[in-house]
Amino acid sequence: MTNLKRRTFIRAAGAAAALGTLGFPSLVLGAARRVVVVGGGVGGCTAAKYLRKLDPSIAVTLIESKPAYTSCFMSNEVLSGERTLQSLTFGYDGLRGHGIEVLQETVVGIDPERRQVKTAGGRAIDYDACVVSPGIGFKWGAIEGYDEQVANEAIPHAWNAGPQTQLLRDQIEAMPEGGHVIIVAPPDPFKCPPGPYERASQIALYCKHHKPRAKITILDAKDAFSKQALYIEGWTKLYGYGTDNSLIQWVSAAGGGAVEALDPSTRTLTGLVEEFQGDVVNIIPPQKAGAIAFAADLVDGDWCPVNKRTFESSRHKGIYVLGDASSAATMPKSAYAANSQAKVAAAAIVAGFQGKEPDDPTFVNTCYSVVGEDFGISVAAVYRLNAETNTIESIPGSGGVSPANASPEIRKREVSYAHSWFKNVINDMME
Amino acid sequence: MENMKRDKTVHRGVCHLLLAMLALVLPAAVSAEPSGQAMSFTCAGCHGTDGASVGPSMPAIAGMDPEVFVDAMQAYRQDERNASIMNRIAKAYTDEQLKEMAWFFASQRLRLFPQPHDPVLAEQGARLHEEYCEKCHEKGGRPGDAGTLAGQWMPYLHYSMEDFINGKRKWPRKMQRKVDAAIEAAGDKAIPALVNYYGSQQ
Numbered sequence: 146m147t148n149l150k151r152r153t154f155i156r157a158a159g160a161a162a163a164l165g166t167l168g169f170p171s172l173v174l175g176a177a178r179r180v181v182v183v184g185g186g187v188g189g190c191t192a193a194k195y196l197r198k199l200d201p202s203i204a205v206t207l208i209e210s211k212p213a214y215t216s217c218f219m220s221n222e223v224l225s226g227e228r229t230l231q232s233l234t235f236g237y238d239g240l241r242g243h244g245i246e247v248l249q250e251t252v253v254g255i256d257p258e259r260r261q262v263k264t265a266g267g268r269a270i271d272y273d274a275c276v277v278s279p280g281i282g283f284k285w286g287a288i289e290g291y292d293e294q295v296a297n298e299a300i301p302h303a304w305n306a307g308p309q310t311q312l313l314r315d316q317i318e319a320m321p322e323g324g325h326v327i328i329v330a331p332p333d334p335f336k337c338p339p340g341p342y343e344r345a346s347q348i349a350l351y352c353k354h355h356k357p358r359a360k361i362t363i364l365d366a367k368d369a370f371s372k373q374a375l376y377i378e379g380w381t382k383l384y385g386y387g388t389d390n391s392l393i394q395w396v397s398a399a400g401g402g403a404v405e406a407l408d409p410s411t412r413t414l415t416g417l418v419e420e421f422q423g424d425v426v427n428i429i430p431p432q433k434a435g436a437i438a439f440a441a442d443l444v445d446g447d448w449c450p451v452n453k454r455t456f457e458s459s460r461h462k463g464i465y466v467l468g469d470a471s472s473a474a475t476m477p478k479s480a481y482a483a484n485s486q487a488k489v490a491a492a493a494i495v496a497g498f499q500g501k502e503p504d505d506p507t508f509v510n511t512c513y514s515v516v517g518e519d520f521g522i523s524v525a526a527v528y529r530l531n532a533e534t535n536t537i538e539s540i541p542g543s544g545g546v547s548p549a550n551a552s553p554e555i556r557k558r559e560v561s562y563a564h565s566w567f568k569n570v571i572n573d574m575m576e
Numbered sequence: 577m578e579n580m581k582r583d584k585t586v587h588r589g590v591c592h593l594l595l596a597m598l599a600l601v602l603p604a605a606v607s608a609e610p611s612g613q614a615m616s617f618t619c620a621g622c623h624g625t626d627g628a629s630v631g632p633s634m635p636a637i638a639g640m641d642p643e644v645f646v647d648a649m650q651a652y653r654q655d656e657r658n659a660s661i662m663n664r665i666a667k668a669y670t671d672e673q674l675k676e677m678a679w680f681f682a683s684q685r686l687r688l689f690p691q692p693h694d695p696v697l698a699e700q701g702a703r704l705h706e707e708y709c710e711k712c713h714e715k716g717g718r719p720g721d722a723g724t725l726a727g728q729w730m731p732y733l734h735y736s737m738e739d740f741i742n743g744k745r746k747w748p749r750k751m752q753r754k755v756d757a758a759i760e761a762a763g764d765k766a767i768p769a770l771v772n773y774y775g776s777q778q
């Protein structure tokens with residue numbers, strides 16, 4: 146290994162020599178560059194932190210509507226009672242500690258010509274580069290009778306963690322002994338592909354101990370879902386899936402699971418074949434990029450097209466769109482993906498400021514799901530750019546899901562990995 | 577052999593320097609492969625920023641010996657370690673890329689966090705360590721060419737020992753004999769004692 150050690154030394158020496166002769170340009174360029182980050186979620190926070198890490202001379206302003214971030218990841222554990230919403234809520238002081246200015250404001254427009262971000266409070270903030278990571282919005286109207294007000298008051302989507310998550314938890318606790326919970330799962334693409342099924346699992350975990358005669362039905366707009374075989378293995382083992390007494394039922398689109406309308410007063414859903422009535426109904430609507438992406442003309446259809454090398458918008462130069470709002474297939478809309486994309490964008494922005502070409506990007510996604518007590522599963526992928534097709538592709542021979550029928554020990558470990566992942570991703574984005 | 581390696585290394589170093597200078601002279605050169613830093617940044621979601629894990633099941637990899645890093649990743653790549661997500665991730669990287677990442681993490685500062693531990697067990701573990709482990713895991717298991725034990729997360733250490741004992745991870749030279757001897761001496765308490773000892777260190 147001395148071999149390796151020598152090499153770093155030589156590299157460091159090389160870099161120092163290069164700086165000695167040619168280190169001036171960035172100084173000559175004068176005034177500090179400013180990056181404005183819109184949205185203090187996974188993508189936005191990570192980008193802000195890594196911009197400062199890569200180049201502390203950059204002034205970074207993060208604009209976020211809410212005073213604190215409540216993570217969606219692990220919020221399904223609020224539904225089982227395994228954790229509180231409070232345990233998912235984090236302030237922005239960690240980022241301030243990295244010298245980032247954090248403003249609590251809502252961004253209402255971005256002017257790509259004048260390079261200016263406009264807030265609801267009437268501020269106009271200039272930028273050299275702008276990062277936009279606003280998360281998702283919902284396609285209201287896709288299910289007749291389901292709108293934002295109904296979601297807030299009676300039939301929560303709980304797909305942005307917050308008061309609706311608590312409402313759903315309270316409804317599940319209050320429902321009768323043999324109650325019926327319906328989860329309406331959305332069509333692709335949507336935030337957190339395994340999420341609706343982890344949600345069913347976590348509700349089943351609660352019911353198993355507190356309401357064993359309850360039933361959970363997933364009405365799906367799809368015929369297949371993420372980590373399906375592993376979920377079914379877990380449900381069979383933990384919740385009697387496939388038997389008459391199963392806590393969980395999954396109805397595929399082909400099996401009549403697609404839902405067209407809701408009657409909120411009776412909590413009745415109209416499917417193509419039959420009607421379904423629940424004591425608790427959770428509708429996860431079809432999704433699109435967050436509102437600011439539309440206001441700033443960053444979308445093509447429902448999502449924001451980007452250059453996959455840099456995550457710069459294909460529609461407006463100088464604006465980088467990350468996370469759920471971006472069109473980044475084959476990466477899923479996940480926290481890990483947003484975190485990984487943010488680092489690629491930060492490096493590209495820094496390279497751009499220095500007049501350099503960005504390196505080829507590298508991305509990772511991992512996503513754990515907690516199916517029940519001592520039963521965790523995961524999916525992982527390492528991605529690279531295919532420059533010819535401007536697509537992100539999984540590196541052949543790598544990635545994939547947890548092995549089928551793994552030992553109980555492995556399944557148990559994956560639960561603890563899930564919880565440790567949560568701590569580390571929060572650490573990496575905001576501490 | 578060692579000499580050849582060195583020549584190649586120096587050669588590469590010179591190349592890097594030339595490339596770096598070229599890149600500065602000729603802007604907009606062709607884009608480069610992802611750097612070791614960029615690849616290492618992708619690990620932070622699970623291992624914490626720069627490998628300073630704050631999640632007890634994920635080992636801290638900051639300050640890790642580069643050879644230990646490469647060995648571990650190669651073992652994962654070849655499915656020689658108990659299947660975790662790492663088997664699937666390691667398969668994406670070439671040897672050269674693993675070395676680049678190894679270097680990145682080796683140059684990061686290890687940050688240790690206080691862990692709840694049983695002081696009586698830790699005391700017993702300290703004695704076991706001295707007798708059976710210190711020879712390879714020097715200075716109480718501080719980072720070195722036998723890995724990082726001191727201050728490492730305890731759940732992770734538990735998993736590792738379970739894997740060694742259950743034949744799911746290849747024993748390094750002499751280790752099996754030493755662990756057997758420690759178990760012979762302290763019975764069921766041996767492993768928890770050692771883990772508590774390492775976890776007690778700051």
Ligand SMILES: Cc1cc2nc3c(=O)[nH]c(=O)nc-3n(C[C@H](O)[C@H](O)[C@H](O)COP(=O)(O)OP(=O)(O)OC[C@H]3O[C@@H](n4cnc5c(N)ncnc54)[C@H](O)[C@@H]3O)c2cc1C
Nearest residue numbers: 184186187188210217218252279280337468469479480481
């Ligand atoms: C139930 C559930 C479970 C999940 N589990 C996992 C998991 O286990 N692993 C995983 O990797 N992912 C998981 N996810 C997905 C993860 O939460 C998202 O993919 C991730 O949060 C995306 O990050 P983002 O930056 O795109 O958006 P977000 O994290 O949603 O952040 C967007 C932020 O922007 C702010 N914002 C929006 N518009 C404006 C504006 N105009 N002005 C100012 N601020 C604005 C919002 O308030 C918000 O704080 C889960 C999601 C759900 C719903």
